Amino acid sequence: MASIRFIHSADLHLGSPFSGMKGLDAEQWKILQNSTLAAFERLISYTLETGPDFLLIVGDVYDGEDRNLRAQHRFQQGMEQLHKAGIPVFLSHGNHDHLSGGAASFDLPANVHVFQDRVENVTLTVGGATVKIAGFSYGRRHITESMIEHYPVKETGVFQIGMLHGSEESDTEHAMYAPFRKEQLLDKKYDYWALGHIHKRQQLSLDPPIVYPGNLQGRHRKESGPKGFYEVVLTDGHAELEFIGAEAVCFERIEVDCSGVQHMNELFSVAKEQIEAHDAEALVAELELQNLDEATIHMLEDIPDGELVYALREALSNPRRFVHISTVQLDKKGLSSELSPFGKQLASRLESWEAGDWKQALKELYNHPKSGRFLPQLNSGLQEDLQAEAIAKIRKMMALEEQR
Ligand SMILES: [Mn+2]
Known part of the structure; x- marks a missing residue:
């Protein structure tokens, strides 16, 4: 029975600047700044050690349109190493590293197939089995139209893989890129859908697998937990997936x-x-x-x-x-039941306040000829801070005495 083995990675975001991070010491800062590259090196060394049939990289190789030069150099070197080992790479660019980003670029070795801005279905032969890989790169930053209708339906007798950097139409949490519906992917009868774009690792379907491997290295608090890539074995009608951790900083x-x-x-x-x-x-x-x-x-x-x-x-x-x-x-859950009835009333009143109520309450302070101009702008962030502080004060002052 024919079988193929490959690695599915996405969202490398090489050269991510970690600009929001504060309070690290110099050594930690250096490690964090280098973490996307370190995670990439792990992807490369794992690939070299295990020698899969090919490697997929489904978009957002680079964090920025300018494609940080040092990141490009390291990427190019990684691709050279795979070239020497005879491992093909299929690469599609995503919204972060689209093809029109005005970047100086390194020439990649011949083992790397870079998809262009139209869907293409590439053929390769792996130990007698025919494998087809369909994909495209973002020609520009925003691809808001659906691309899925340009993907061909699977032919019989081949392994068909789809590479797609985008999000589900129903996903309201993320900006809409190359939107698709799960049924549209299933209708193509592919053996494996290698997705990218969403940084949280997840499988939209198990059979056939429709997979977001997540990014290779978390970039902030919301990208938490282990990060890495999948090693996939496809045997006629059957898939086996193993998650391999790669992150340098968790x-x-x-x-x-x-x-x-x-x-x-x-x-x-x-x-x-x-x-x-x-x-x-x-x-x-x-x-x-x-x-x-x-x-x-x-x-x-x-x-x-x-x-x-x-x-x-x-x-x-x-x-x-x-x-x-x-x-x-x-x-602070421990506190809620301990407020006096009046304290509770006050706290819930404060919780219901909207922008207009805060303005009204702080009017005199903000209109004061001396103090007004030194105050920060009364935006929603400040309102939230004030609310939290006020409620904390109420809790402290109005807890029921006998429960203290
Ligand atoms: Mn991304």
């Missing part, structure tokens, strides 16, 4: 169970345990402190802004391992 939200914690030293030690139990070699963690009792929440709220995160960052740092605490959040 973003993670870590819940810390603070039940029974009353003093700061206890808090630091439960947080330390959680961090040490995590197996990422380099970790950027958001801590969420859970199951805090009321007294502990009040103790933590009295700490001036930022001091808790700085102290935890220092306490949890480890000379042998990259650990960075980006934020610390308090889960």
Whole structure:
């Protein structure tokens, strides 16, 4: 029975600048800045070690239209290594690295097939089996029209793979690129759909597989957990997928169970345990402190802004391992039932306030001839901050006495 083995990767985002990150030390910053390239090196070394029939890269090789020169050079070198090993690469560019980006570019070796801006169905032969791979590159930044009708239906007797960088029509969370419906993909009768664009790893269908491998390296807190690529074996009518981790730095939200914690030293030690139990070699963690009792929440709220995160960052740092605490959040669920009825009323009134209500309440302050011009703009972010602070104050002042 014929069988093929390949690697499916997407969204490499080489040269991602990590511009929003703060508070890392110099060494960590260097590792983070280099992380997309380090993850790419892992993709290349895994491919060289395991020698698949071919490698797919489904869009967004580069993070920016300018295609960072150093990233291009490393990419070109990776492709050369695969060329020497005789491993073909199929590459389609996505919305981040579309073909009209005015970038100086490196010439890629002959093993790399770069799809152009129209759907093309390329044929190759793998150990007697015929494999067809259909795909296209983004000719420009935005491809809002559907591209799926340009993909041919599978012929009999071949392995047909589709490469598509885009999102489902029903996906309202992401900007619409080359939209498709799952049924449209299924109608093409392909053996495997290699998708790209959505950075969260997921399978829209198991049989046949319609797969987003996710990006190779998380770029911020929302791109959390292990990141990598899939190794796929297709045998007539059957697919086997294995996820292979590649990220150099892992973003993670870590819940810390603070039940029974009353003093700061206890808090630091439960947080330390959680961090040490995590197996990422380099970790950027958001801590969420859970199951805090009321007294502990009040103790933590009295700490001036930022001091808790700085102290935890220092306490949890480890000379042998990259650990960075980006934020610390308090889960305040423990408080809701302890407010007095009047306190509850006040808090829920504040929660319902809209922009106009905030303007009205702060009118005098903002119109004040001396103070007004020093105040930040009253936008939705500031309103949220004020609301959270006010509710925290109400909770603190109006908790039922007997439950303290
Ligand atoms: Mn992308």
